[in-house]
Structure formats: C-alpha cells, structure tokens
Amino acid sequence: MGNYFRNIWLGVWTVLVGMRITINHLVMRKVTNQYPDRYPDLKSLEEAKLVPTNSRNRLFVDKEDCNGCKGCERDCPVNCISVETTRVTPGDTVPLLRSGGKRNLWVTNFTIDMAKCCFCSLCTQACPTSAIVHTSEFEYSEYNRNDLVYQFSPFSPEEAQVKKDMFANYQAEQAAKKAAAAAVAPAPAATQENV
Amino acid sequence: METNFIYSLLGNNLLGYLAVCILPLVFLIVYALVAILGELKIGAFMQDRLGPMRTGPWGTIQPIAEVVKLLQKENITPDAASKFLFNLAPFIIFTAAFAAFAVIPFSPKFVPSGINLGLFYIFAIGSFAVIGIFMGGWASNNKYSLLGAVRSVAQIISYEIPAGMAILSIAALAGTLDMNEIITKQSGWFTNWYIFGGSGSALRILFLPFTFGIFVIYLIASLAETNRTPFDIPEGESEIVAGYHTEYSGMKFAMFFFAEYANMFVVSALLTIMFFGGWNSPFGDFMSGPIWAVVWFLGKSMSFIFLQIWLRWTLPRLRVDQLMYTGWKVLLPISFVCFFAIALLAMLK
Ligand code: SF4
Ligand code: SF4
Numbered sequence: 190m191g192n193y194f195r196n197i198w199l200g201v202w203t204v205l206v207g208m209r210i211t212i213n214h215l216v217m218r219k220v221t222n223q224y225p226d227r228y229p230d231l232k233s234l235e236e237a238k239l240v241p242t243n244s245r246n247r248l249f250v251d252k253e254d255c256n257g258c259k260g261c262e263r264d265c266p267v268n269c270i271s272v273e274t275t276r277v278t279p280g281d282t283v284p285l286l287r288s289g290g291k292r293n294l295w296v297t298n299f300t301i302d303m304a305k306c307c308f309c310s311l312c313t314q315a316c317p318t319s320a321i322v323h324t325s326e327f328e329y330s331e332y333n334r335n336d337l338v339y340q341f342s343p344f345s346p347e348e349a350q351v352k353k354d355m356f357a358n359y360q361a362e363q364a365a366k367k368a369a370a371a372a373v374a375p376a377p378a379a380t381q382e383n384v
Numbered sequence: 385m386e387t388n389f390i391y392s393l394l395g396n397n398l399l400g401y402l403a404v405c406i407l408p409l410v411f412l413i414v415y416a417l418v419a420i421l422g423e424l425k426i427g428a429f430m431q432d433r434l435g436p437m438r439t440g441p442w443g444t445i446q447p448i449a450e451v452v453k454l455l456q457k458e459n460i461t462p463d464a465a466s467k468f469l470f471n472l473a474p475f476i477i478f479t480a481a482f483a484a485f486a487v488i489p490f491s492p493k494f495v496p497s498g499i500n501l502g503l504f505y506i507f508a509i510g511s512f513a514v515i516g517i518f519m520g521g522w523a524s525n526n527k528y529s530l531l532g533a534v535r536s537v538a539q540i541i542s543y544e545i546p547a548g549m550a551i552l553s554i555a556a557l558a559g560t561l562d563m564n565e566i567i568t569k570q571s572g573w574f575t576n577w578y579i580f581g582g583s584g585s586a587l588r589i590l591f592l593p594f595t596f597g598i599f600v601i602y603l604i605a606s607l608a609e610t611n612r613t614p615f616d617i618p619e620g621e622s623e624i625v626a627g628y629h630t631e632y633s634g635m636k637f638a639m640f641f642f643a644e645y646a647n648m649f650v651v652s653a654l655l656t657i658m659f660f661g662g663w664n665s666p667f668g669d670f671m672s673g674p675i676w677a678v679v680w681f682l683g684k685s686m687s688f689i690f691l692q693i694w695l696r697w698t699l700p701r702l703r704v705d706q707l708m709y710t711g712w713k714v715l716l717p718i719s720f721v722c723f724f725a726i727a728l729l730a731m732l733k
Contacts (some may be wrong), residue, residue, distance in 0.1 A: 197714055204699065211430045211698040221434040 246327040248301050250341035254287040254320035257294035261312035261321050269305035270312060273298035275352055278359045288318050297349035299341040304334050365377040389493040389674070397685050404410045404496050416645040417454065420447040430697045431592040445730040454641075459635035465631065466523040473520030474632065474639035481646035489563045491663055505653060505722040507551055508696035510609060513647065514540045517618065520640075521628035532627025536611065536618035542711035543608035543615075549719035550602035553726040554616045554658045557582055567662030574666035579659040581729060601719045603691075608711070610644065612692055614699035617707060652688035653681075660684050666684035714721035 257274035274294040277283050283292045312321050331337050342349065390403050424446060428435025436443030461467055487502035489495040497503060514537055521533020557578055558566045571575050581588030581595050608615035619627035629640045656662055662684075663677030671680075701711070 200710075204695075207698045208694060211694060214432055215426065215429045217432060219429070219434050220432045223434070223437060 244325065244327070245310050245323045247303060247324050247329055248306065248312070248339075249322055249324045250299060250301070251287060251318075251320045251322075252296070252299075252341055252343040253284070254318045255296055255299065255316075255319055255341070256286055256290060256292060256320075257296040260315035260317060264311045264315040266311065267305050267307055269302040271298070271300050272296060275349075275356050278352075278355045281352075281355065282317060286318060290318065295344070295349075295352045296342050297344060297352060298346075300338050301341065303329070304306060304337040311362045388495060388498065407666035408488075408496055409482065411490075411647055412482065412485065412642070412649070415649060416642055417451070418445040419645050419648065419689055419693075420450065422689070423696075426690070426693050427697045430694075436575075451638065454517055454638040455635060457637075459636060461635040462525060462631050464525040466525065469519050470631070471636070473516045473523060474636040474643075475516075476519060477513050477516030477643040478639045478646070480509055480516060481643040481650065483509045483512075484650040485516070485646070486561055488650070489567060489657070489662060490681055491674045492564060492568075493674040494678075495564055496564075498564060500560070500562040500565075503551055503555060503561040503566070503658075506650065507548065510647075511540065511544055512651070513643065516643075517628050521633065524628070524631040525529070526631050528624040528626075529628050529630045531624050532618045532620070532630070533619075535624075536628060538704075539611075539615060539618060539711075542708060543605040543715070546601050546711065546715035546719040547605035547609060549716075549723045550598045550605065551658070553598050553719075553723045554578055556598050556723075556727050556730045559730070563657055567657055567664060570661040571664050573668050574661065577659060577661040577664075580731075584698070587732060588729060590696060591725055591729045594722040594729075595659075597718060597725060598722040599655070601722065602658070603655060604710070604715060606655065607692065607695065609650055610647040610692075612644075612648065613696040614702050615707060616701055617704055620701060622701075648689055648692055649685060652685040652692070655688050656681060656684040 257272060257275070259272045262268075262272045264377045273296070275297050277293055277295055286292055308323070310323060312318075313323060329337075346354065390407070391400050393400075421444065425435045425443070436446040438570075439445045439449045454513075463472055484506050485501060486497045487505050488496065489498075495502075497609040512514065517536045517540075518533045521531075521536070523530040524530070553567065555561055558569050560566060560569075565576075570582060572583060574580070576583040579595055579599050581591050607613075611618050617623075619629070624630070629637055632640060665671050665676060665680055
C-alpha cells in the first residue's frame, strides 16, 4: 500500500520536474541559426562560434605534415581517401615534417573524394601527425561531382613523376650493384633468390 | 433568462439559428489556426529551436499554409477499405467534436443552446467520438488502423469513468447540470471557484485536497479522452504508424486534425467551467460583464490549451499497461474517494 502511494507521488513529482525543465527551456535562448539569412562569418572569432567547435565539415590535409603513412586511407569506411607514396631517395633534400619528424616517404598523390565522405572523423583520429583535420568550412557544393575530389599532394603529377623516377633509378642502381656483388659470390645470392 | 444575444439581435428565426451555428464554427477555425501555431512554436521553443520561421513574419502564417497544403492533397480511399464507413468516420468525429460547442457558454449572453443538461450533454457527446475513431480504424482495413482504434476504445472507456466521477462531483457541488448556472454559482472572488470548494463556509478549506484532486483527475482523464500525449497510444507514431488515421489523407485527415483541436478546446472549456469559474472574473465585479466574460473565458481556456501543449512536449507516451494501470488502479479509486468527500462538502453547505 505504501508502495502504491509512493508510486503515485513519484509519478506526480517527476511530471512536475519535467514540466519545470521544459518551461525553463521555453524562455531560454534558442540555438537555431537562421542559416541562409544569417550567415556565420567564419573569419570572425565571434561568428565562428556559431559553428559548433566539434562540428565535422570539409577535410583539410596539411601537406607539410602528412608523412604518407596511409593510416587515413586504411581507416576510411567508405574508401574515399587514396594515398600514393614513394620512398625518399637517399641523398635527396628532404625537409623535416612541420611537426619535426623525419620524412621517409613522398606523398605523390593524395585525393579525398568529399562527395563520398560520411564525416565519421575516423581518418583524423588515425593520423599520427594530425595532418588531416576537419575544418569549419561547410559550404562547398559543386556543380560537377569530380570537383569534389580534392588533391592534397604537394607535387604536381610531373613533379611526382620526377620523384618516382628518382627512386626507380636509385633502385635500379642498387640492383645493378647487387648483381655486381652477386657475380663475385654467386652462391649465397642464388639461395636468397630461391627463398 | 435570455442566454443568447444573437436571438435578441436577429430574432428567433432561421437567420438567427444560422448565425448561432456559424459563430462557434468560425471561432473554432480561428482558434484551431492559433492552436496549431502555438503547438508548433511552443514545441520548438521547448526544444530550444525556433520552429517555423519562413512563412510570414516569424512563421505566423504557417498554420494557414498547412491547411492549404492539406486541402490540396489527394484524397485517397484504399481499395480494400469499406468505402462508406471509411468516408463517414471523419465526419462523425468532427460532428461529435463540434456538437459539444452547442452548450459551451462563451459569455452569460452567448450560449449556442442553453439547455439545462449541458454538462451531461457534453459528456455524452464526448464519448461519441470513439465511434468515429473505431469506424475509421476498422473501415481502413489496415492492421495498424485497427490496432489504434482498438486501443482508442480501450483508453476512452477506461478514462470515461474517472472523468464521469469528476463531472458527477461538480454536479453534486453545484446541484445543477446547466452550464451557465454552474458558472453563476461560482461568481464573486476566485475563492468561490469549485477548485477551492465553491462559495460557502470556511470549512471548505478542509476539502481543498479533494477538489484539487478531482481537478487533476479530470485533467488527466481529459488528456486521455482527447488522445493527447502522454496518452496518444491510439496514434503512437513509433509503434503503429498513425493509428486509426493511418490511411487518411487530404481533407479527411484534416478533419481528424481539426476534431482533435476542437476536442482540446472542449475539455479546456469544461475544465474552466467546472473548476475555474467559467466566464467569471477572478476579482468579483472587477472587469466583469458580457464582453469581459468572453475575454476571461477564452483566457482561462487558452491557458489550459497551453497546459496541454506543455504536457505534450514534456512527457513521453505511456505504455498500454501503464495506461490501464493509471486509469483503473489510480484514477478510479482516488476519484471515488474525492467524490465522496465532495458529496460530504455538498451536504454540509
Ligand atoms: S571522415 Fe570518415 S569518411 Fe570522411 S574521409 Fe575521413 S574516414 Fe573517410
Ligand atoms: S594518416 Fe595522416 S600522415 Fe598518414 S597518410 Fe593520412 S594524412 Fe598523411
């Protein structure tokens, strides 16, 4: 019996608590942005707050910080990132990464298809150098779908080809050297090849 | 007592009758537009949104846009439905809701029909709507419609009894079923309202828990009878699509919609009349008179409409068993206790 009245009391009380919450919200400041009328100017600090800080919008990759680990490419659930790398040729002048690390790979091609991106943010979490980030830029529709495929490689295709050739040459050189060494001592090299 | 200024204005002829019929209808349409806007805006504000903003300044013409949209929509009658009943149901529901306006006293000078059984009539007509709901649900030949209709019947029958006890208590307290007389008996200061036990000795303070209790019971029961949240299981969008009006579209759906809003007003008016002194001014003779009476009456009723909307945006839907538990095991016994206490109060007077 006591439980019965307690239940009724709890029912009434919780309804009143709920009603207090909703009436408070009735008079609170509203969060809606009248977006196309009222345009958040992303440049101004005050306005940029209108876009939530943790919102996930257009992706950006810092070319000088991406070390080409392909972590983002592997983690993307919709396969919209494609990263192509080539090894840095020893002796080439290599700038350090912006975050201070050593660069072992050239990023010869880096595309993100923003038309496919589902804004899950998995790529940004996978990135060891925080090179790939979401910006607060949210208006980037295009008339042509291909325009949504963004390029983030530091090289133009020709420059990339130069880097690739450079490494291919280097590899060929190494191979030639190896072959010369193998001619001197053929037996171990042969076994190695068989393995 | 001449209860209708229109008859004295136009005379007791066809024109007069027509005017008396049309006036509440016009009011109903205007009120429904306001209530729809209120529902949209209050709901949005309670969720920290702005609600409709595009149609008119601050979205104030939104309800008209919605009505136009509903008018334009195709009127679909499902092939497998029982056509006659399917098309009849919305009319029955709307008629039932509108018929209740016949006895609502907007002012001492305007009651469409001043019959002396007003309270009883409104109660009888109120349960009429369930026939329309069931008709619509069953005739649709759709499992969700039928489920919604069955739920609605179960719900309305359960909640009719506590609501009946509340009405009975007021009838006992007032000693009459005539709406205008019930209101006249509560005239004077707001302490004479039936929620405070009506006029009489100071002893009535002791009965405050009971009069207030019966008010809350009627409020809850009326929410259930109008199928408003938290008692909207007959419509339960997340479970049974839209319940009994799943198959309806266009104007026929709009009639269900209008009927819901009309019912909301009827129960709000009833709450006002039974517990809050109807068209009486709360401050004795201050701002009283036939015109002020309309203002007071609509003001009080509209606050109840607001309360209903407020509750709708606060509470989640009840489960079917919770609904039955609340109706039969909580409201019913308590309403009996309150009724006996109030009957005692009526005897003491
Ligand atoms: S946010 Fe998600 S979907 Fe978009 S590129 Fe990153 S991992 Fe892929
Ligand atoms: S995870 Fe970061 S560092 Fe690795 S390839 Fe992607 S952007 Fe470059």
